[in-house]
Amino acid sequence: MKSIVLLKPRSVFLGLFSVGYLFLSACQATSEANAPRWSDPAFAGIPDAGKLSELSGLTRSNHTDNVYWAINDGNNPAEIIAVDGNVRTLATFSVQGVRNIDWEDIANYSQNGKHYLAVADIGDNGGVRDELFIHIFEEPSDAKRGGKIIPIKSIRFLWPDGARDAESLFASAKNRSFYLISKKRVPAELFALPFDAADGSKPVLVATLQDITQPDAETMNKKGDYGRYRAQITAADLSPDNRTIAVLNYQQINFFPMPKQSNAVLKPVSTLTLPWLPQAEGIAFSRDGKQLYVGSEQAPTPVIRYDLQQP
Template identity: 40%
Template sequence: MSPASERHAERAAAPAVSAVPGAPRAPRRWRWLAAGALLAAALAGGLAWWRAQRAQPPAPGSRELAGMMLDPQLSEISGLAASRRHPGVLWMHDDGGNPERLFAVAENGDRLATARIEGAIKTDWEDMAAFELDGRHYLLIADTGDNGGLRRSLQLHVIEEPDKIENARLKPAWSIAFRWPDGARDCEAVAVDVARRQVLLISKKRQPPELFSLPLMPAGNALQTATRLGELAGIPEPDAQLRQNNPFRARIQGQVTAADVSPDGRTLAVMTYRYLLLYPRQPQQDWAQAVAGAPRVSELPWLPQAEALGWSADGRFLYATGEFIPAPLYRIAP
């Protein structure tokens, strides 16, 4: 007997059963509709629970692996910024020696698109920032790397975020040429304070690191001079054992490689090769006063040459990754 015939015979032999003696049995169609309604209600409840869990603030200091960077084109990432226009998209750029380009990357580390930047020379791009100004969404690219301490002028390029995530060619909305007030220095960390219309820059190799500022939208095209604001306090010092066993690591672990201002403008996040430092700013403080205070310090999760850091658009997480492939992409709760 076929499976269909067996099911027919079983249905014919089975006695009619109703929930209430004597009550008519509900038609099969209505029973299926009722079961479907129950299933839909259960799924809706589960979705509401998941959304509620996601809405809960993460535990301070918690970290999770969001994805892995496996694409060979992402092998020298030195700048990262979360899109303010496209949810779930991270903008990244690679180091000097590569074409002038930005990568749109998903939170799991997959490359979504590549944008070529026209009208901007790439000497040594080292960091980037995302911000919203007058209803428009922008990315600032810092061409500020100077390992040899030889550059007399440096550039910042501001790119408006494109409407779509697709391969494209983009041009700077404006650029800022500037110099340091007292001689060349290496810089791999830039951040934007939109409320003050201010660009913040942090030196890399000098200890303690120095904080500088530039106007976000200077008048005219004249060469700007960065203003020194102060020094960053609280950079952990290597202990004697590390100095003895690994002098190179001891020398570089406190060097600043990235920075970003939180979307609410209250916290400056600073990355070194080993640490994450968070400098809170009180309403009455400027950034010079904020970085002179004690930061919250935590060790970074393992990263191959940690050089890219950026706040999520909602300020709930910091994204962090490094150079080389494969490289983990982390979400870190502040």
């Protein structure tokens, strides 16, 4: 999704980060005694503005610790960018054969000893697109190499009941499926699409995500577009153990259990309220599941990190 509010200059943001103002409002709520607990957020870094000016998706590498893959939003060059845990650019991979219509998320998975990346070209603010794409790549083994990268497959798909906006994608190798979450519908809907889906397939609704906090009337009335958008789903990632879905919106991270059956009704096992962060649109677990990164789409696209707390 494109930027919706204006920001102060980059130098001002760096000053705010350095004195910690960004993190004053962060808090966590849990509904289960054994739910994982996360640290207060820490500042991870600010990407190179020339490479990631509209960070809209983030995922971990399955080849190398402390390496992450990022993409920019639509109408930017078709590129996949490797960064480290401090969001420093390692290399840029130019994607050949497809264009960035409205790239919104990037996911990872491993299968038969190989590692893959999947880019979701699924953004549709106006609800008018009649076809969406998931572009699948073999993950480069050397994230510092750069160069050109070509999809090994692109899945063209359609929503089962008409166009809708979506911005989140994650993959489950265990279930051999991609998962997408509707952005604007309440409750949010979780859909599955098999890795081997045929061209023109339709995702299947597998669960609804209940109890995501919606903006109250005061927020809707006083905060304009930001108030209206703040509960809409912008990204998601699946924990490495395949048990927990981290679902991001502009105000919170809601952690849901991975559904074990179709037509499931899921409720958060815990929730993190974000600090003030401009337009949070990327989320990624680390390779060991002990860190969680959240990225902003608005320049200077700051990234924050949560650390898993020991019991």
